[in-house]
Amino acid sequence: MTPHDVIPEALVNAALSLDASLSRADLVFTFGETRDPTHGDYATNLALTLAPKLGQKPRAVAEAIVARLALPPAYVSKIEVAGPGFINFFLAREERAAVLARVVAAGPRYGRANGGTARGTKVNVEFVSANPTGPLHVGHGRGAALGDAIAALLEWTGHAVTREFYVNDGGAQIDKLARSLWARVQQCAGRAAEIPEGGYHGDYLKELAAAILAREGRGFADLPEEEGVSRCRAIAVQSQRAEQDADLREFGVRFDVVFSESQLYREGAIDQALAELARHGVTFERDGALWLRSTAFGDDKDRVLRKSDGTYTYLLPDIAYHRHKRERGFARAIDVWGADHHGYVPRMRAALRALGYGDDFLHVQIVQLVRVMRGGEEVRFSKRTGEFVTLRDLFQETGVDAARYFFLMRRGDAQFVFDVDLAKSQTEENPVFYVQMAHARMSGIFRVAAREPAQVTADGVDLGALTMPEEIDLLNELTAFPGLVARAADALEPHRITGYLEGLARIAHAWYHKYRVLGEVEEAARLVLARAVRQVLANGLTLLGIRAPDRM
RNA sequence: GCGCCCGUAGCUCAGGUGGAUAGAGCAGCAGCCUUCUAAGCUGUUGGUCGGAGGUUCGAAUCCUCCCGGGCGCACCA
Structure with a gap:
């Protein structure tokens, strides 16, 4: 209590x-x-x-x-x-210090909710969901860090969370990818071939083409075009997915479910969604196409579901996908989307209303695109020209901890400039080092004392010895942590945690600098305080997927 | 033109869903190491919360209009 x-x-x-x-x-x-x-x-x-x-x-x-x-x-x-x-x-002084016993007792679980209203509610958090058309770039990294942290916040508040990645493995983009790769295969075999209009020019397809010829033999390039393209499609998707997974794993992000668009087709979920929309009387035909009357549900124009050429727009599989999520028992679906998709939100919301879903089912968290600064200049990237700042490039240069922390320290829906030089610097100016350093310093006290933090408890210790202003501040900060986690989860705003950690670290550094622990009359009480501060710093960092090192 | 996001110290940003005198960090200025990490700490300068109205006991926060920036407005994904 x-x-x-x-x-x-x-x-x-x-x-x-x-x-x-x-x-x-x-x-x-x-x-x-x-x-x-x-x-x-x-x-x-x-x-x-x-x-x-x-x-x-x-x-x-x-x-x-x-x-x-x-x-x-x-x-x-x-x-x-x-x-x-x-x-x-x-x-009262005793009551303020009682937080130390709570932190010690809960340990790594301090800050987690252990009761309340939404216990066990099933929530689906879908993020990254990059098309399998190339490597993950820094924008995906921001979505990955944010989605993972939002999922963690929901777990900490007692929700049953599924982390999900959606693969668009159907549609025109994949077709262009396959044809681009086929062209690279032809070029690699010494023949004249052009990357198709709107295709992919990146070097990674050259490398993949060379690998295919090395593995399959040069006869691969002699396949009939449609068969070659078809095989290129499968190879390209499989290859890109494998690379994305490897990047994400190194970035510390794991998904519970990787869901393929093609599964929706295989299971007949597309047709079922279409039939249900028709049953609700919200579709109509015009100009040879099938439309959703989304204007009846808050969209500013009606939307095509099935084009006049008989193929589907992206909207229909997406409706089927969210219907599928609902049928899997999720009470909420949180989608983390890039800012370039935000115009898509009203029609998606309209479609779900048309199916009779409440507005509280889907929450779209927009993540603004990232600009990267290095040496005072912006690093440009573009898929079209094949110039990349990939997520892998970034975290290999800055380290995973710094990259994740930087992505999380701003609101997701605010524009963000990633300062590579700052992220790499090992000084107080770098907030992630500042926070980790505070944890390392608390750990250092126990190292010098030759004691395990876990063995230090508040039992029999006169906590009334903690009277200095910094100590009062620390006790109040520690007390505030669980409520902060709850509000951050409610608002789906991980940046509140980084802000809190910087504040806690600041007081911890000041306290450490001003007072000694070992050898003072207050040693016993201060050791308990140091343990609790170390624990809460670690809990906050862990929640965000960032290491809490014992020494730097 | 319409829609969404944003505008807070020189710079980068907070501001707990309407609260008390608007806060941090950098940068600037002035200091601090025989000590558990100076990879740090202390003090200090700096504001028309883009602008104008409105709502009420009370507004950076909510409403309207305007200015300025980003993104989006496909039978693309």
């Missing part, structure tokens, strides 16, 4: 006792850490929001609530009504 559980509960009970007509739904208020220590440790605006409903002055309501507040004995040292009607709580 943390102050975040205890005090709000007491507030609710006190408020309800004020007036018989009040119900829990009337009590809308915030409770949280204060920014200014003179306002105590925690504050609530309950009286301010309640006053209009009761027709009384906020400060009078606040006084009435305080008078009826039933908190455990010696829980707070002071409660005051301040400003326009805030209620400020000053935690």
